[in-house]
Amino acid sequence: MADIVLINPKFEVSFWGMEFALPYFGKGANLPVACLPLLAALTPEGHTLTLMDENVAPLDYERLAKADIVGLTGMSVQRFRMTEILEDLKQRGMFTVVGGPWVTVQEDYFGELADVIFIGEAEDTWPLFLQEWKAGTHAARYEQSQPTDMSKVPCPRYDLLPSHRYLIGSMQFSRGCPFQCEFCDIIITFGRRPRLKTSPQVIAELDALHKSGLDLVFIVDDNLIGNKKAVKELLRDVSAWQEEHGYPLSFFTEASLDLAEDDELMDLMVQANIQCVFIGIETPNEDSLRETKKHQNVREKGGTILDKVKHIQHAGIEVWCGMIVGFDNDKSDIFDMQIKFLTEARIVHAMVGMLHAIPKTPLHARLAEEGRLDWSDKSEFGTNVVPLHMSREELSDGYIRVMQELYEPRAYFDRVDALYLDPQFAPGEVQRKYLASHPLRRLKAQAWNGIRGWVVYKRLMWRVKDAGLRAIYRERLMNLWRVRKDPYYFFVYALKCALHYHYHRMLQRMTQSDRALVNSF
Numbered sequence: 001m002a003d004i005v006l007i008n009p010k011f012e013v014s015f016w017g018m019e020f021a022l023p024y025f026g027k028g029a030n031l032p033v034a035c036l037p038l039l040a041a042l043t044p045e046g047h048t049l050t051l052m053d054e055n056v057a058p059l060d061y062e063r064l065a066k067a068d069i070v071g072l073t074g075m076s077v078q079r080f081r082m083t084e085i086l087e088d089l090k091q092r093g094m095f096t097v098v099g100g101p102w103v104t105v106q107e108d109y110f111g112e113l114a115d116v117i118f119i120g121e122a123e124d125t126w127p128l129f130l131q132e133w134k135a136g137t138h139a140a141r142y143e144q145s146q147p148t149d150m151s152k153v154p155c156p157r158y159d160l161l162p163s164h165r166y167l168i169g170s171m172q173f174s175r176g177c178p179f180q181c182e183f184c185d186i187i188i189t190f191g192r193r194p195r196l197k198t199s200p201q202v203i204a205e206l207d208a209l210h211k212s213g214l215d216l217v218f219i220v221d222d223n224l225i226g227n228k229k230a231v232k233e234l235l236r237d238v239s240a241w242q243e244e245h246g247y248p249l250s251f252f253t254e255a256s257l258d259l260a261e262d263d264e265l266m267d268l269m270v271q272a273n274i275q276c277v278f279i280g281i282e283t284p285n286e287d288s289l290r291e292t293k294k295h296q297n298v299r300e301k302g303g304t305i306l307d308k309v310k311h312i313q314h315a316g317i318e319v320w321c322g323m324i325v326g327f328d329n330d331k332s333d334i335f336d337m338q339i340k341f342l343t344e345a346r347i348v349h350a351m352v353g354m355l356h357a358i359p360k361t362p363l364h365a366r367l368a369e370e371g372r373l374d375w376s377d378k379s380e381f382g383t384n385v386v387p388l389h390m391s392r393e394e395l396s397d398g399y400i401r402v403m404q405e406l407y408e409p410r411a412y413f414d415r416v417d418a419l420y421l422d423p424q425f426a427p428g429e430v431q432r433k434y435l436a437s438h439p440l441r442r443l444k445a446q447a448w449n450g451i452r453g454w455v456v457y458k459r460l461m462w463r464v465k466d467a468g469l470r471a472i473y474r475e476r477l478m479n480l481w482r483v484r485k486d487p488y489y490f491f492v493y494a495l496k497c498a499l500h501y502h503y504h505r506m507l508q509r510m511t512q513s514d515r516a517l518v519n520s521f
Helices: 035-042 076-092 101-105 125-135 188-189 199-212 230-247 255-262 263-271 284-290 305-314 334-345 362-370 392-406 409-420 429-436 439-463 467-483 489-508
Strands: 001-009 048-053 071-072 098-101 116-119 139-144 168-169 215-219 249-255 276-282 318-325 351-356
Touching: 035 048, 035 071, 035 125, 071 076, 076 098, 076 101, 098 101, 101 116, 101 188, 101 305, 116 125, 125 139, 168 199, 199 230, 230 263, 230 429, 255 263, 255 276, 255 305, 263 276, 263 429, 276 284, 276 305, 276 429, 305 334, 318 334, 318 392, 334 392, 334 409, 351 392, 392 489, 409 467, 409 489, 429 439, 439 467, 439 489, 467 489
Parallel strands: 001 048, 001 071, 071 098, 098 116, 116 139, 168 215, 215 249, 249 276, 276 318, 318 351
Antiparallel strands: none
16 A cells, blocks of 8 residues: 655745735634545545645655655646655655646646646546556556546545644535636636535535634635525535534635625525625626626626625625736726726725636637737746737736735725625624524634734734834724724734735735736736
């Protein structure tokens, strides 16, 4: 049997990474990637297995030296670190296998550094490889002939992760998305037919996450509501589990904008204690949305994009979003359009990025045919797309200006206040109603939120060197407390302050003249 080590390489500093905010929570990483504990659960008995997440601890080369197989997974933002690790392992004569989103779309990227690559899903191919490795007959490339049957996916081995080092946990309900956005690689990897786990599978994972001690969980589905009818049944069962256990988990997930068209679905998400949703809004420019085939965002049902965002917010769910600049229908006014929309929508957290063409996507194929791709691996402009109606310098400069104006302290906290000082916005209301009828649990929850909110606040006051920023954080937190004297909101607002500090530091790095521009995507 094999001695196996699976590695998640360190991420580049990014919008999602929260690298500069994590010290204020005493954590090493924002969340664990879902694939490592799942691969562990898929590994047949008899093998020795160790999981290494370089985002929470340095690689243990003494342990790696004992391994028969070293596996790496990673996304595009990890590809440079993946290459460094593979080069090091190759020099040490180790046997390496690579899977994950990046190698799935760029199969030849690592060349001979990887002995075996896995394309796409690996629920069938990982056990098959281990069987063939034992027999000495393994292949150099594995790809499943059929999509994974999600009803047969085992519960991930969360017990193998250092849960105390992560800010939030992660789990998955489904894979696949019914839409056909031109730039998206999700349908390339997982297909357009959403596949869901069963309620018993999801409940087992909730039990495991609850046991791990985590109380914030990201449902990592690229579109939770791809199959609305099926996910409604899952959400009903999650709600029942929450009520039975006293609402111990708060969720954050991803969904498409057509969520706003289904009041029943929004209510079920609220009942399950889903408090935030990330939505790919992309742009207020409807011509660009039609260009990229994001037709679900321009449907007349439910009103304008702004109307839909506010409808979701009024249901008690905070909207985070992804925004893109650089579509073919974007001209120089797009940057001000983005800022205006996000301000009016009261969206605090917008992951803005320049359009990027991922290999194997329709966008990549189209731009390659048009001769509008930058083929360098690390472009000085931060994207491989050559825009149509502006220069590359105009695109990168405009992108940075949008980020600077959105995350300028006053603009950022004005959006926070517009949302969180609105008495009609009440995230986590179901959880609070439950606690109101259980006084001891309510007291415990209030104490916990108050303590961790105060700890984050004091760390900000002690460690942030910029006195101006400290003063803004202090002023805004005190104003929040005057309006909403609830430890829950105090903790959430302290979280917003720490996240602002992350964006502030990230922008400082992005604007250094000696540093290549890193796109949010």
